[in-house]
Amino acid sequence: MEDGGQKFVAARRSTVSSSESEWIDEVTEPAPAESHAAESHAAESHAAEPIDVDAHLLSRIQADIEESLLGGPRCFTQSQIADFAGVTRERADRLWVAMGFAVDEDPDAVMFTQQDADALKTITDMVNRGVISQNSEVAAARSLGQSMSRLAEWQVSLISTHIIDQLADSVDHEPDAIRNVVLSLGAEIIPAVESLQTYVWKRHVASSTGRNVGNPGEEVASRVLVVGFADIVGYTSLTRGLDSAELNDLLERFESASTEIIGRNYGWVVKTVGDEVMFAAESPHHAAEIALQIQQAVLADHDDPQLRVGLAMGPTLVRFGDLYGSVVNKAARLTSSARPGTVLIDSELATQLGSDANFKLRHLRPRRVRGIDRLEQYVLRRNLEP
Numbered sequence: 001m002e003d004g005g006q007k008f009v010a011a012r013r014s015t016v017s018s019s020e021s022e023w024i025d026e027v028t029e030p031a032p033a034e035s036h037a038a039e040s041h042a043a044e045s046h047a048a049e050p051i052d053v054d055a056h057l058l059s060r061i062q063a064d065i066e067e068s069l070l071g072g073p074r075c076f077t078q079s080q081i082a083d084f085a086g087v088t089r090e091r092a093d094r095l096w097v098a099m100g101f102a103v104d105e106d107p108d109a110v111m112f113t114q115q116d117a118d119a120l121k122t123i124t125d126m127v128n129r130g131v132i133s134q135n136s137e138v139a140a141a142r143s144l145g146q147s148m149s150r151l152a153e154w155q156v157s158l159i160s161t162h163i164i165d166q167l168a169d170s171v172d173h174e175p176d177a178i179r180n181v182v183l184s185l186g187a188e189i190i191p192a193v194e195s196l197q198t199y200v201w202k203r204h205v206a207s208s209t210g211r212n213v214g215n216p217g218e219e220v221a222s223r224v225l226v227v228g229f230a231d232i233v234g235y236t237s238l239t240r241g242l243d244s245a246e247l248n249d250l251l252e253r254f255e256s257a258s259t260e261i262i263g264r265n266y267g268w269v270v271k272t273v274g275d276e277v278m279f280a281a282e283s284p285h286h287a288a289e290i291a292l293q294i295q296q297a298v299l300a301d302h303d304d305p306q307l308r309v310g311l312a313m314g315p316t317l318v319r320f321g322d323l324y325g326s327v328v329n330k331a332a333r334l335t336s337s338a339r340p341g342t343v344l345i346d347s348e349l350a351t352q353l354g355s356d357a358n359f360k361l362r363h364l365r366p367r368r369v370r371g372i373d374r375l376e377q378y379v380l381r382r383n384l385e386p
Contacts, residue, residue, distance in 0.1 A: 057175045064183055069190070076112035078103065085120040092120055098138045099145030143320035151197070159189050207268075223318060225280045226287035226349060227327050228267075228311045229335040230258060230294050235275035238305055250299070251275075257298040265290045270323055276335075280316070280323060284352035287311055288359055291343040292382050306341045310334030311380070313349040333369045334377060347376035359383055 067073055076084065082092040093103050104111050123141065126132045132140050163185050170181060232238070232254060239247055251274075258277045259269055267281035267290050281287040291309045298307060312331035317324040334344040345353070345361075353359050362379040369375050 057179060061179050061182055064179070065186060068183070068186060070113040071115045072113050074110045074113055076114075076117055077110055078107050078112075081112045081117045081120060084117045085124050087120070087124050094138055095120065095123060095141045098141040100142075100149050101145075139320060147321070155193055159186070159193070162189065222315055223282075224314060225282060225316045225318075225323070225327070226284055226311055226313045227270075227316060227323055227331045228279050228281075228287060228291055228309060229276055229331055230279075230291070230298070230307055230309045231276040231335060232299070233306045233308055233340040235305070250304075254299055258294055261293045261297065262290050265293070270321070278323070284313060284349055285356055285358070287313075287349070288343075288345075288353055288356070288380060291345075291380060292359075295341060295343060308335055308338035308340055309343040310336070310338055310345070311343065311349055312346040313352065314346075329371055330375065333372060333375055337367060337369065337375070337377065343380040344377050345380050347378070350376075350378040353380070357383060 063073075078089050078093065082089040085092065089107075096103060123132070123137060127134050127137050163182060166185055167178065167181060170177070232250075238250075242250065254275075255272055255277065258279075262269055262277075262279045262281075265281070265286045266283065267279050267286060270278040270280055272278070279290065281290060288311070291311055294309055295307055299305060310331045310333070312327045312334060314327040314330075315325065316327050330346050334346060338344040344364075350361050350363075353361065360381045360383045362381070364377045364379060366374045366376050
């Protein structure tokens with residue numbers, strides 16, 4: 001935990017606070033089957049009986065997990081943790097809430113651990129050294145909390161699934177045996193997940209440093225990028241005809257194939273929201289390759305829905321890992337205007353790609369869309385001529 005200035009405390013707190021009850025519920029009751037076939041398979045594999053666990057045992061397991069994740073018991077009130085970090089209680093509360101956690105209505109409630117106190121002091125020290133401005137500390141905490149919350153939800157699902165399987169195979173369902181199994185598996189799995197998380201985080205820092213550092217005289221927060229969106233056509237109506245397993249499979253194939261193509265062509269995923277992936281690239285050529293390869297290879301089965309992709313190029317505000325500005329709005333409008341199975345790009349990107357023999361462009365009639373009086377649009381295709 002020393003490395004990186006308590007960088008995992010938000011992920012650990014997200015796991016404990018937002019997902020601990022889900023974790024405990026999942027590991028003490030068998031998960032419902034998605035279908036009759038799944039029920040049959042589960043019965044054949046485990047023949048597990050429901051595991052009845054009383055509330056007192058659940059409370060003990062929850063407290064054990066929290067202490068294991070956060071390195072000790074709760075020992076600070078709101079005023080005490082603020083005093084430890086040398087900040088006002090109001091400032092400490094703002095940072096705590098920004099990370100996505102609730103503040104107890106009782107100001108004298110003991111609700112913080114030593115790691116919570118160390119993390120708060122780390123943030124304030126970074127502000128004091130000028131690494132983070134005081135005006136942006138809340139936004140930084142909010143961005144960190146939102147990112148870690150989503151990561152923690154996935155990790156809890158992964159770990160609880162494994163624990164459920166282990167409990168189903170166990171013949172001893174006595175309370176102490178259940179508690180020991182949960183704690184033993186948690187102690188085994190969590191360090192491995194944390195180690196993997198550290199590695200991926202460092203890899204992304206190295207990759208992002210290559211994109212963002214080393215431009216003297218330029219504003220790092222504002223960069224010329226190609227911004228793109230790819231979304232699934234007819235997603236809303238499509239979901240009404242799919243069960244949860246089928247929808248999960250569709251989204252997994254969409255996200256995994258899109259992410260692979262984006263990374264392979266030197267772009268990066270900004271975020272995914274349901275049926276849509278937002279990405280960026282510095283090179284016009286690579287951005288065009290990403291868009292065309294997504295159309296060709298993502299959801300390529302005969303029964304899969306079609307995709308549409310939009311790209312726009314220009315100055316973009318990069319703020320806490322997200323992108324903002326008129327270029328983002330333009331790319332989104334081009335995506336919604338594109339016909340299924342096509343890629344639309346704006347005039348700036350078309351100018352950059354005009355001399356690239358790998359692509360063909362066709363100028364369409366400008367459109368008026370919300371927020372843009374005259375949206376220039378070009379269809380992007382691969383040049384198949386020798």
